Amino acid sequence: MRLRSLEARLTLWLALAALTGALVYIGVTQWPLPEMLAWLHRELGLQVATPNRVEAVMICVAILAPLSWWFAHIVMNPVKRLLRALEGAVASYRDGDFSISIALNRHDELGDLVRVHNELGQTLREQRQNLAQRELLLDTVVQNTPVALVLTDGGGRVAYANIAARHLFNDGRSLNGLHFATLIADMPEALRKATEGSEDALFSVEMDGSEETFHLSQRAFRLQGRPHRLQLFRRMTRELSRQEVAAWKRVIRVVSHELNNSLAPISSLAHSGAELARRGDVQRLPGVFATIGERARHLHGFIDGYARFAKLPAPRLAAVEWQPFLDALTLHCRFQLAGQAPPQPGWFDPVQIEQVLINLVKNAHESGSAPEGVTMALNLMGHELRIEVADRGPGMSEAVLAQALLPFYSTKRSGTGLGLALAREISEAHGGRIALANREDGGLRVTLFLPQPGTSTS
Template sequence: MTTALKKLKYKAVVVMFVSIFTACSPVIYLLSMQTWLIVSSFASFMSCLLMKLAFKNLIKAFNALNVGLLNFKDGDFSNQLAYQKDDEFGQLCQLYNQTAQQLRKEKQWLYQREMMLDKMLQSAPQALLLINDNGVVVFANQSAQHLMASKQVLEGQSILDLRKVAPKEISSAIDKAQDGLISICQSDAEEQVWHASVGDVLLNNQHHNLYIFKQLTRELNRQEVAVWKKVIRVISHELNNSLGPISSMSHSGKIIATKLDDSRLHRVFSTIDERISHLTEFVQGYGTFAKLPAPNVSTIAIRPLLESIQLQWPTQIHCELDTLKADKGQLEQLIINLLKNAHESGSQTNAISLTVEQGHGIAKLFIEDAGQGMSESVLTSALVPFYSTKSSGTGLGLALCREIVEAHNGYINLSNRPTGGLSVEVGLPN
């Protein structure tokens, strides 16, 4: 029973006794003292009994409301009041039940929205760091963990400790707490451009700093590749328009040369046919790059796919995954291109390996060889279309690999191995 209800009950008892004695005081002159005391005691007993009956429902209603409000205070809106009398307190309890039901629905709705928001933030490509005024990370998504080069969950860690293991450019950006562009270059990997955005957030009446790091390299690469594709489509169109008539004229020339029985003229037209065939194949290769369709992502069994590729390109395979989410045809083309480069690098076949392992929500593929590796300038331009160090290369193999990987929202990195040779790391969401 609440303190307020006790006070109300005590006040009612006092008022009752005062009323009884006031009402009975004139009778004292008509009755003896003993009789008056008996009558007063009986009247007090009956009044207490009637008062208890009158306060019974009131006490039950107050107790029910007291329990319900304590549940509200604890954030529990699941309980309903059992008091259902058809009186003023019954109506009050009914209003309480309706309020609790509404609050319960709103709490469930907010919880579902919070879960959806958390899932979206965890899978966001931007790196998000929320740090309280004590310098402790209270929220970080998977992209932030990858960017900070931490193997442990970031929540609960001090930002001062994290800055010691993070790339120096990221550490400097956190220290300055200013918006701007950041260039990150780790070992032999391609230089990455990031945009840092810093904001002040008031959460639970406590100031927090929100850091958002957005990678611009992929977007810049996409714009660059889009320009290359447009150029390729124009060139392919013009070449195809010219190759058709040339091929027809060459065929007619070969017929004439055969009739004239001129071997030299026949060799000339045969050479023209050979170059036309080579140029047609060349144009078709560029057309494949320029018209690469959007990936049809599905869950595929990775082991049988690797075993079928291994028959064509022998390699040492170490696979920790059973399934992988990707476009099967494009993934096969990606692996074949990378293994083909590894076999053409001058490496021994038994030194070429393909490893597939699971990261934090990412399937990682490592293709390594023991060839000549790449110089720093070649590593910088190897993924650019048309760039090739081979005399007969088209410069589209690695560019197509990058296009496939980025179409899957993944990444590809090239680096020289310390023991010699090249290491290609491919990351695909899984």
């Protein structure tokens, strides 16, 4: 036990109080009070009786009560001062003021508490300073980003907007406190419709005499317990232009490569046929003409594939009975049906979806999978139809999976890179999507997700 600890000090004060009480009792019952009363009786003739035991106790209580209060005041006064200081410091922390420190030079437990409190205040001050610096950095980044950022509260009023948003929606003036729906009431219809929805969107508007394309990303969340909505408007015109140029370059490279692969042998064979005809060697001419015809048909099919991709019509949605659809599909490709078809008819364009499934099943067979390993599964999950084509081939690497759905990307020597891209285009035209994934036990799984109106699982 430390000599300067509160426990040691309290022990000393209690011992002193006990000793004082004993001395007071002895003074009242033994000496000097009885001797003084006897002297008064002897010298002055005063008749003062010596107090009995009860009177002695009452006299001791009368003397010790104020003395006890004084001892308690001495013991508790530093604790009370510290509690008041701590109360003020906690109130300051509650109000966000961490500059309060307590000056108390003690070497006991109260001194340790004050020291820890001051260290806590110093830590909170440093953390707040670091947080303020990070907030300043974040605000600088957000304010100067070219992406227009608008944060609205539950009532639709703007709580925060960066510089790009102020220039986009209010000619550079502040947006704080303005109702966002009123602010964009005179904006182009495409922008208003995009902001009315809850999903990300890509839209184009007329600005400064030219068409500008934006990507809108929006999220709803709760900030300090209240609903808020964050909207990010990113200009995509330059990026889309670069992507368009890159896509055209890929198209030109693919088309040039395929044309050269077909026109070069056709030109060579035409020259050889002319030489054979000049020399009168007509027996070899049918073979030359057949090869020329085969290369011409290949070139025609190649060009026709590009034309169909570029001129894909809007889907004609209709109710499709599964059994006739699957019977027609088996005439073009071979697959194993996994499970049963849904009892409800499907809702899609049968011609386009049939073309997609023919390409997917053909790719599955070309992967090297055994014929019995190529399967198709049909599942109705809520309001979504899932058509899954799977194989037992080697699957795809992560790099190929990331680019397999891009137009003109192909790992085949004679591939056009349009099969999966056409499947993606058709599924998105239906309001759905397509996903590729490797199977855990080997092979590839391609899944079409197609929305269905008002259906549910049985």
